[in-house]
Amino acid sequence: MIEVDVSKCKQDKICLAECPMGIIRMGQGEESYPEMVPGGEKVCLVCGHCVAVCPHGAMSHKLVPLEECPPIRKELALDLERAVQFLRSRRSVRVFKEQAVEREKIERLLEIARYAPTGGNSQTVQWTVFTGKEKLRELSATAVEWIRKLVEGGPKPGVPAYMPLIVAGWDAGKDTVLRDAPALLVASCPKENPNGMVDLTLALSYLELAAPTMGLGTCWAGLLQRALMFWEPLKGAVGLPEGHTNHYPMMLGYPKFRYYRLPERRPPRVTWRT
Ligand SMILES: Cc1cc2nc3c(=O)[nH]c(=O)nc-3n(C[C@H](O)[C@H](O)[C@H](O)COP(=O)(O)O)c2cc1C
Ligand code: SF4
Missing domain, CATH: 3.40.109.10 (NADH Oxidase)
Incomplete structure (x- = not known):
């Protein structure tokens, strides 16, 4: 179900650590690469985290193919101030x-x-x-x-x-x-x-x-x-x-009016149990 491009894989095991279901392991042998554990396809969430987290573009998934996962464009990132106003x-x-x-x-x-x-x-x-x-x-x-x-x-x-x-x-x-x-x-x-x-x-x-x-x-x-x-x-x-x-x-x-101000809301009520 997962396909690893061995020419790109750096064997850093990030995909193993990231997979929420823990169904990726390193294969046997000296030159080992990530593989799915037997029966893993039955519990795989098809979440694509293994593909998304690989810094080398080495991982693909049959149901979440690498070529259908566009790279994250840094220039589109929001800073905190923009995110809060948004x-x-x-x-x-x-x-x-x-x-x-x-x-x-x-x-x-x-x-x-x-x-x-x-x-x-x-x-x-x-x-x-x-x-x-x-x-x-x-x-x-x-x-x-x-x-x-x-x-x-x-x-x-x-x-x-x-x-x-x-x-x-x-x-x-x-x-x-x-x-x-x-x-x-x-x-x-x-x-x-x-x-x-x-x-x-x-x-x-x-x-x-x-x-x-x-x-x-x-x-x-x-x-x-x-x-x-x-x-x-x-x-x-x-x-x-x-x-x-x-x-x-x-x-x-379509809104008839536009808004010019950000109305206040109650502060968060938090119980910290530290
Ligand atoms: C209501 C709800 C409950 C969830 N419960 C869990 C959970 O118990 N454990 C977990 O690892 N992820 C949980 N998730 C995360 C989902 O598995 C995750 O959203 C989904 O796999 C898609 O991945 P993404 O959020 O990275 O897009 C939950 C998500 C939602 C919306
Ligand atoms: S798609 Fe998600 S659950 Fe399936 S192998 Fe990849 S990271 Fe694990």
Whole structure:
């Protein structure tokens, strides 16, 4: 499964130390080179770390070929200050332009999101994409049906106090569920994936961090998520793949406004056990 170019290999054993599954060993004999332990292919994560970590370009993997792993370009590295501003300037966008989001841009974002880490490198995240304000408005309307039922008969334990405001807003023509966004992306994972919620959350996080580089903005659609968990008509309308009980929706569109400041957040609360 792994292929070593002996003309480049320096026998430094970095790949042995790096492999998360410990399935690379040095072969027998005086001139020994890395090889996979017998049966290693059954537990290999196909993570490509053996290829990525070799400084000599000597390692390839049948399922992660060297020629499909581009070198890391030093000139593109972010310094700390740029990285902090990049991360801190991410915002939840709730006011969108009328402008539709081009399919190519959505495809590019999904292409980026697939590099988010997944438990055991399982890569089970799937996407259901809605475009067009009318389509999204139908989803909001279905979610509001559920909220309306929840708030019927006055305040109840477990029902947030703002829920009646969502219904009142909707009746007055304001969509606070999907904010008149022109696109909605629903990330989902099969229920069998024990890390499903984390995996899809990371994929959405990658996507939302990349979106502003294309002039786009996102917002986690928490209200729609709650309705999608409990309201059968909405489950039917969204139509996730069979068995995908892990899911989260995200709004996408062109922000109407830009931001000029980085709002403060609480300092970290840490318990050090040293
Ligand atoms: C939810 C989650 C749980 C993970 N748990 C472990 C773990 O217990 N041990 C470990 O070595 N790696 C763990 N990983 C790392 C994955 O194996 C890794 O993301 C995957 O192999 C892809 O490699 P990359 O992160 O270098 O792209 C976890 C990743 C995620 C997202
Ligand atoms: S792909 Fe990952 S798990 Fe498989 S041999 Fe390489 S480093 Fe080890």
